[in-house]
Amino acid sequence: MELELQSLALRHPAARPNAAPALGPLNLRVVAGEQVAVIGPSGAGKTSLLLGLGCALRPAQGGLRLGGQDPWALPRPALQRLRGQLFLAPQTPPLPPRQRVVTAVLAGRLPQLGLWASLASLFHPRELPAAHQALAAFDLADKLFERVDRLSGGERQRVGLARALMAPARLWLIDEPLSALDPTRARQALDTLTGQARQRGVTLVASLHQVELALARFPRVMGLRQGQLVFDLPAADVTPAHLAALYAQHEHELQAAPPLPDGPPAAPPPPVMMQCR
Structure with missing residues (x-):
């Protein structure tokens, strides 16, 4: 599913109607089947972006198109059908x-x-x-x-x-999927998500605090800070200077993951027996 944001601005779900937007305005496009990681310090607007893309948060200004459609211009039954093509995974599953x-x-x-x-x-x-x-x-x-x-x-x-x-779903929106996982499980989970999305032709947008994994597993990385897009680059073009500017005064966010293996992750030990709409 293709995504297009046209000067899109979003308010925090708990904000008053006249409050300043928590995110945007943003202009960007994600082509169908693309995989994008969204990184940035806490409070940067990553979750708000995913909620907006998931039609769970109405734009405060600007426009959003999903698969060529403006979701908020659709009749309610059509909006519900469109939401059925989206999968929004919050950080804490309900x-x-x-x-x-x-x-x-x-x-x-x-x-x-x-x-x-x-x-x-x-x-x-x-x-x-x-x-x-x-x-x-x-x-x-x-x-x-x-x-x-x-x-x-x-x-x-x-x-x-x-x-x-x-x-x-044709669009997966995954918010902080690795927060409760150890480094090995985090790599395995991310490899499964990206591999399955690629195999199915699903567009994947995921917010991550694990910067090294974002750079290693996603071809495109967006950096958000204080609701603004700081950079939108191929992962190979993201430099330490970009990250330093993104996380300025938020050094605790840049806790590096253990060194990444050159090949696929090691097999896990044998297991111990013991929506979005």
């Missing part, structure tokens, strides 16, 4: 604690299900092989029937990401 993992993952299918099929899936989950495969991609196959409240924070985060593999 997973009910007593829910089974299989039900949580299959919730990614909800945009393509009718009301009765959605309700029936709560009691009799369908497409178990697909859910198992999505979880296996994040090394969680053994958690298929586990309760969400028995998972660690990192496991819950990976369950939220596994939903993307079930979603009938």
